[in-house]
Amino acid sequence: MTHPTHPELLNTILQLLTDQGSQGFAEGLRLLVNEAMLRERSQALQAQPYERAEARKGHANGFKDKTLTTRLGDITFDVPQVRPGLEFYPSSLEKGIRSEQALKLALAEMYVQGVSTRKVAAIVEQLCGSSVSSTQVSKCAAKLDIELNAWRNRPLGSFPYLVIDARYEKVRHGGCLVDCAVLIALGIDLEGKRTILGVSVALSEAEAHWRQFLLSLQQRGLQGVCCIVSDDHAGLGAARTAVFPSVPWQRCQFHLQKNAQAYVPRLELRAQVAEDIRSVFNSPDRASAQTRLKTIVAKYASNAPKLAAWMDENLPQGFTIFSLPNAHQRKLRTSNALERVNQELKRRTRVASLFPNEASVLRLITALLVEISEQWEIGKIYLNMKSQNLPQT
Numbered sequence: 001m002t003h004p005t006h007p008e009l010l011n012t013i014l015q016l017l018t019d020q021g022s023q024g025f026a027e028g029l030r031l032l033v034n035e036a037m038l039r040e041r042s043q044a045l046q047a048q049p050y051e052r053a054e055a056r057k058g059h060a061n062g063f064k065d066k067t068l069t070t071r072l073g074d075i076t077f078d079v080p081q082v083r084p085g086l087e088f089y090p091s092s093l094e095k096g097i098r099s100e101q102a103l104k105l106a107l108a109e110m111y112v113q114g115v116s117t118r119k120v121a122a123i124v125e126q127l128c129g130s131s132v133s134s135t136q137v138s139k140c141a142a143k144l145d146i147e148l149n150a151w152r153n154r155p156l157g158s159f160p161y162l163v164i165d166a167r168y169e170k171v172r173h174g175g176c177l178v179d180c181a182v183l184i185a186l187g188i189d190l191e192g193k194r195t196i197l198g199v200s201v202a203l204s205e206a207e208a209h210w211r212q213f214l215l216s217l218q219q220r221g222l223q224g225v226c227c228i229v230s231d232d233h234a235g236l237g238a239a240r241t242a243v244f245p246s247v248p249w250q251r252c253q254f255h256l257q258k259n260a261q262a263y264v265p266r267l268e269l270r271a272q273v274a275e276d277i278r279s280v281f282n283s284p285d286r287a288s289a290q291t292r293l294k295t296i297v298a299k300y301a302s303n304a305p306k307l308a309a310w311m312d313e314n315l316p317q318g319f320t321i322f323s324l325p326n327a328h329q330r331k332l333r334t335s336n337a338l339e340r341v342n343q344e345l346k347r348r349t350r351v352a353s354l355f356p357n358e359a360s361v362l363r364l365i366t367a368l369l370v371e372i373s374e375q376w377e378i379g380k381i382y383l384n385m386k387s388q389n390l391p392q393t
Contacts, residue, residue: 026075034078037090041080044088058086066093145359148366156197156217158224159187160390161328161383162247164214164240165338166205166233167345169361170354173203180358181205182345182365183213186338187222192381194337196373197222201362210239218243226390227324229335231255232317251317253281254334259314263307273300273307280315281333286322325390328383337382341372 012031020027042048047056063078082088163186168179181204185197198217202209210233229250230236240249257277264270276296283289293315300308321333331337348368355361376382 026073030075030077033093037077037080037093040090041082041088044086045082058088059083068093145363148363148370151370152198152366153220156187156221156223157189159189159195159197159222160224160226160385161188161332162186162197162222162225162228163188163332163335163338164228164230164233164236165335165342166236167342169201169349169365171358171361172354172356173358177354178203180355180361181209182361183210184338184341184369185213185217186341188383190224190385192383192385193379194373194376194382196341196369196376199362199366199369201358201365203358205233205235207235207238210236211242214239214243227320227332229332231335232259248320248323249317250320250332251314252333252335253318253321254336254339256315256318260307260311263304263310265304265307269304273304277311277315281318286319289319289322290316331383341369344368344372 038049041060045056045058045060047053049060059082061081061083064081065076066079067074067076077093079090079093080088165184165186167182167184169182170177171180172178173180181202183200183202183205185199187195187197189195198213198220200209200213200216202213225244225247227248227250228240228244229252230240231252232255240247257274260273260277261270264273276299280289280292280296283292293311297308297312300311318333321329324332345365345368349361349364355364
């Protein structure tokens with residue numbers, strides 16, 4: 001196989017463009033990339049072709065054809081080879097999918113934006129005239145992993161408020177279809193802005209998984225937490241107590257309202273029970289809320305004793321909010337800040353419907369959370385933190 005020497009290369013390409021115009025772009029690109037790969041091989045070998053050098057690390061071993069799909073069409077390059085014993089592959093051509101880097105990034109971006117792998121493959125075929133398998137699209141998306149992993153492990157700082165929630169996605173695991181828990185933590189910093197602090201995928205909401213997730217936030221530098229807001233997730237309570245033993249917990253009032261309905265004995269009582277619970281949570285202070293709670297517990301003690309007992313035990317877990325500044329109470333009385341995030345995630349992940357493994361779930365969810373978090377960080381503040389006396393832990 002003949003390769004033009006360096007002095008001849010530029011003249012060869014110029015002649016191509018002169019004679020063929022735009023038709024010569026593909027051949028000109030082929031010659032340039034071939035030359036770049038030859039130079040890279042010489043650098044790896046630490047010697048020029050046929051050069052006798054003491055620093056030489058190996059020997060050239062001919063070339064191997066590789067056809068890539070580019071915006072100029074299919075181009076076959078001459079990939080330089082080396083003899084066994086030296087690991088070498090030119091950076092100009094990445095191993096794996098037969099497409100250029102720009103196309104790979106576009107495929108990954110379409111996947112992250114919620115376009116199914118099959119639809120991405122169809123779009124590429126229409127645009128480029130060549131087919132790309134759904135497996136190749138998934139591999140393209142995997143190239144985001146380095147950047148996304150760095151974001152998930154970035155250092156944290158002081159966040160007075162921590163909101164935690166979980167959602168589920170269907171994943172293939174061990175030959176079965178299972179529901180994987182996606183654990184998400186939202187923080188509100190000293191400037192009053194929201195940030196997604198972390199995300200993890202686990203096979204359940206067991207205490208061990210929650211504890212590992214919360215510990216990872218601490219290990220990355222999370223500090224200054226003075227209130228945690230969440231629902232009463234299985235396993236979360238024990239993990240939260242173990243990792244943040246002195247931090248007050250606010251149970252989501254919205255979920256308390258929903259949970260109470262399971263104890264209402266008759267359908268016609270539901271609206272009244274919901275209104276009574278709201279009247280407790282809308283009290284001006286903790287003392288008023290406790291007084292109001294006693295009143296409604298007594299009200300339902302005879303005709304709905306299980307409901308009365310449940311309210312007496314559980315509703316006080318939604319009173320922690322009364323120890324926070326008045327300006328913060330409305331937005332921290334529930335975990336709705338993360339509920340809206342979960343709705344956006346559901347809108348984007350339902351296209352996939354199910355995922356081949358936990359890694360693919362984590363990849364897509366992380367990419368979406370990065371997008372959401374960055375919008376928050378450059379947007380308006382969520383809470384006014386100026387001149388507010390936060391509770392001490």
